[in-house]
Amino acid sequence: MRVDLPARRFSVVPGVPAPVVVTITNTSEIIAGCTVRVLGADPDWVEVDQPELSLFPDASAQVRLLLTLPVGVPAGPRRMAVQVRELTDEQAVAIEEIVVTVPDQPGLDVRLDPVTVTAGRRADFGVVVENNGNTVLEGRLRAEDPEQKITFTFTPPGYSLAPGESVTGRLRTRAKRPVFGSLAVRPFSLFVDDGVRRAPLSASTTAPVGAAPGAPVVPGAAGQGVASPVPAAAAGTKTLAPPVVGAGTAPGADAPRPVAQGVFVQKPLFARGLLSLLGLLVAVTVFAVVIAVGLSSVLARSAADRDLALQVAQARFDSSAATGTAGVSGAVTLISDGQPVPGVAVEIFEASDTTAVVATAATSDTGEFAVDSLPAGDYKMRLRGAGFAEVWYPAGATDAEAEVVSLSSGQQVTGLSVLLGGVPATVSGTVLGEDAAGAVAELQIPLDSAVLAGLVDPLTGAAAPPALGDGAVVRTAPVGGDGTFSFAAVPSPAVYDLVVSKPGFSTQVHRIDVAAGEDRSDIEVSLLEGDGSISGLVTSASGPVPGATVVATYGQGVVQTVSLTQDEIGSFVLRGLQTPATFTVVVSAPGYASATLSVNLAEAQELTGLSVVLGQSAGNLSGQVTVPAGTSAAGVAVTVSDGAVTRQTVTRSSEPAGSWSIGGLPLPATYTVTFSRADLESQVVSVTVDGNGAVSTGPVDVTMRAATGRITGVVTQTATGSSASSPAANVQVTAASGSSTLSVTSASTPQDRGAFVLENVPPGTYTVTFSRKGTRPTSSIVTVVAGQTVELNPQLVSPASISGTVRAAGQPVAGLELRLFVAEEFGTAAPARAVVTSGADGTYLFPDVDAPAHYVIELRSATGTAALATSPALTIGQSDALTYDFSLDSLS
Known part of the structure; x- marks a missing residue:
């Protein structure tokens, strides 16, 4: 029987069925039957369309296996085997090994609870970090606020989570408390520093009515969404790749995307209400004087008039305090990117009177709101939030443009949707340099922004984030002779790339986060000539490395190139570098571990001869397990771990039996290899694998012994x-x-x-x-x-025994029969336990007697049946040698 597989390695995504076709050929000269099964996998994971089949000689048949791994299976390779067993007397077995690789699916969810906290100097937020991927994640949390007025403290400061694990911590915010005025709204963003590539955060864009299909939506003036034309390069040829979030993000590279956002609302030390209260006290005093003057006339009124006035007042009170069973609910989203807007005040007015608020509510962290207990009637809604333009439902600027919401008794109107836009912001700053005049400043929407999500095609096989400075241009302003620039009516809130360029100078790109209605005026950009260069060679243990990516970063400036794939293979040159400066150079290539170097360039220096040696990104461990004679070396569990990465396999049952191999191990590292099986004593071996995949001990061979x-x-x-x-x-x-x-x-x-x-x-x-x-x-x-x-x-020692001598008239008597009975059985029909005959010297012996016990010895003649004598009950213990002599006066 021969088994053929189209491939030996498969990549299987958990939850997605993967077909495996097995071709079986009958190589014998008789009709043969066989069974098909998969070893090394849970039977529930495998579906076989023909578990049993019969084949004529030289005939072939295909069996289709459907492999479905459950969701949550850890990433990495798993060794399995397809077993075909003949049903004939020979029971021949054919086994073909396959390697099933589960791809890495990292996923991290970070939430703030609550999202908004109102306090004085200090506020505490709950932070929930959950690993919803299939690999171990480690990292730290950090927070940033646009005004840089808040200090943040995380407890615990970092996390290390296995797949499915979560941790709940605390974020403490502190900021200087305002003395007078209204509430100070301080938004902030949370970031993850973990060096792990993550999928882009999902975002939706909402195009206003009348926008051209496919046109990107950017924040517009006065908080309204407008369809903005995007250059052809941004609309169809640029690509989006998942951003790299974490400490590995180089300054000036694509800025990390926030994983959560919160708002710290600070109450002033002396609120505006306190000042209003003082004015109210003055007004009350004046009002009291007026009441005192008119009190005499009131007292003069008749009792009937007084009762009538009380009835009218009571009726008015009852009318104003009336409640109902109707209600409205809906959601508030940001017009620029469709994200929910928390902390927005929702005010309900009677349609006939928009001066008095009937009921109020605030949107939750998901942007949702609900107002209940409203009486039947017609209503209008106003929505207001700090930094956002006031909107009357659904999109009116005044109450006259608001749509009336009619409620009948008990009616619940749901699904109301309101788009909210930020108050236009102002962005200004200064370009530093000897000759800043003539430079041009641009505000661009980054290609990885939620506004452009889905509008730019990704590069085929691209692994790097999109280049900075190639986004959709929103505003352009010239830089004056004094180096200043200014952008008015900037759509907000939004994240922009500020790009400053001038011929002959290095283009500078700064990522800025503009809050709703913010006046951003503290930006400084250094415009420097790019007159430096770095050149060198990228090699590995096997020779030069072509096509390696070389990235040099300084501040927020980035210069990138690749090593040559022909001519001087592996060589590279980075040009247009600002000097003097210190650059971080990161070199990476598929199949190799990245290398990071720090390079100092003096003014106008052209550095040559930089040598970068890359080690392997993944290595392999293998070996042979020997077990005691008489047992099989197959099925020994082999676990390789360095604390962060764990891989498992079992030893082979086919030749060479007991061999094993595990690949895809990160390098360099020190691994602990554990060998275990229920009937064998576990063994642990520590090995070190260098950056080139060389193992310190060579093949990891062990000899195991029985566990018992x-x-x-x-x-x-x-x-x-x-x-x-x-x-x-x-x-x-x-x-x-x-x-x-x-x-x-x-x-x-x-x-x-x-x-x-x-x-x-x-x-x-x-x-x-x-x-x-x-x-x-x-x-x-x-x-x-x-x-x-x-x-x-x-x-x-010797067993218990009973011996003695039989005498008659003082002389030994031979030939008499002695019977041994258990005392409790004597006199019953029970047989004797032993029978002996006295010897020539009259002696007898009962050897090997059960003890402890009680016995009776009966003495009989050799020919007669009558008892001549009976001993008393004799007690004997274990290994005791008891002696009892019989003495007869005469024999008849």
Whole structure:
């Protein structure tokens, strides 16, 4: 039987069925049947369309296996095998190994709870970090606020999460508290520094009515969304790749995207309400004087007039305090990118009177709101938020443009949607340099922004983030002779790339986050000539490395190139570098571990001869497991781990049996290799793999021994009345250690008489006891080590016996019959336990008597049946030698 597979390696995404086609050929000369199964996988993971089939000689058939790994399976390679077993008498088996690789699917979810906190000087937020991927993630959290007025403290400062794990921590914010005025709204963003590539955050864009299909949506003036034309390069030819989030993001490279956002709302020390209260007290005083003057006229009114006034006031109160069973609910989203807007005030007015608020609510962290207990009637809604333009539902600037929402008794109007836009912001700053005049400043929407999500095609096979400075241009302003620039009516809130360029100078790109309605005026950009260069060679242990990516960063400036793939293979040149400066140079290539260097350039320096050696990104460990004779070397579990990465496999059952191999191990690293199987003693080996994949110890070969030991030997016993000993059969051998007890009986067959073996004895200290009926037991203490055989050859003392002499008239009597009965059975129909005859000297012997016990001896003549004498009840203990003599006066 021959088995063929189209491939030996498969990549299987958990939850997605993966077909594997197996071709089976009958190479015998008879019709053969066979069964097909997959080894190394849970049976629930595999579906076989033909588990059993029959084949004519030289015929072939295809069996389709459908492999579905459950969601949550850790990433990495898994070794499995397709087994085809013949159903004939020979039971031939064909096994073909396959390697199933589960790709890495990292995923991290970070949430703030609550999203908005109103406090004074200090506020605490709950932070929930959850690993919803299939790889181990480690990192730290950090926070940034646009005004840089908040200090942040995380407890704990970092995290290390296995797949499915989560951790809840605390974020403490502190900021200087305002003395007077209204509430100070301080938004901030959370970032993850983990060096792990993550999928882009999902975002949706909302195009205003009338926008051209496919046109990107950018924030517009006065908080309205407008369709902005995007250059052809941004609309169809540029690409988006997942941003790299974490400490590995170089300054000036694509800025990390926030994973969560929050708002710290600070109350002033002396609120505006306190000042209003003082004015109110003055007004109340004046009002009291007026009331006192008119009180006399009020008292003069008749009782009927007073009662009527009270009734009218009571009616007005009852009317104003009325409640109902109707309600409205909906959601508020940002017009620029469709993200929910928390903390927005929702005010309900009667349609006929938009001066008095009937009910209020605030949007949650998901942007949702709900107002209940409204009476039936017609209403209008106003939505206001700090830094956002006031909107009357659904998109009116005034109450006259608001849409009326009619409610009947008990009616719940849901799904109301309101788009909110930020108040236009102002961005200004200064370009520093000897000759800043003539430079041009641009505000661009980054290509990885949610506004452009889905509008720019990704590069085929691209692994790097999109280049900075190639986004959609929103505003352009010239730089004056004094180096200043300014952008008015900037759509907000939004994230922009500020690009400053001038011929002959290095283009400078700064990522800025503009809050709603913010006046950003503290920006400084250095415009420097790019007159430096770095050149060198990228190599590895196997020679020059072509196509390696070389990135040099300084501040927020980035210069990138690749090593040559022909001519001087592996060489590279980075030109147009600002000097003097210190650059961080990162070199990476597929299949290799990245290398990072720090390079100092003096003014106008052209550095040459930089040598970069790349090590392998992943290595391989393999070896051979040897087990005790008589057992199979297959099925030994092999676990390789460095604390962060863990890989597992089992030893092969096919030739060479006991071999194993695990690939895809990060380098360089020190790994702990553990070998285990239920019947074998586990072994642990530590190995070091360098950056080129070389293993410090070579192949990892181990010899394992049994996990249990043996106790064996031969039991002998001294014969009654003699010093000679012989093997003793039917001796009970018991080994006890704590609550564990093992027992066996010594052999009674002639060739093995007295021999015993206690198998599968767990390691430990045991008390071994040897006992036999009629014999005092003996014990020994032994220590059993895994894989060891302990030999014990005990000698038991003589068994219990009864002897004596029969005399008549003082003379020995021979030939008389003596019968031994158990005392409790004497006089019943029970037979005698033993019968002996007195010897020529009148002596008799009952050897090997069960003890302890009570016996009676009956003396009879050799020919007669009448008892001549009977002994009293005789008590005998283990290994006792009891003597009882019979004395007869005469014999009839």
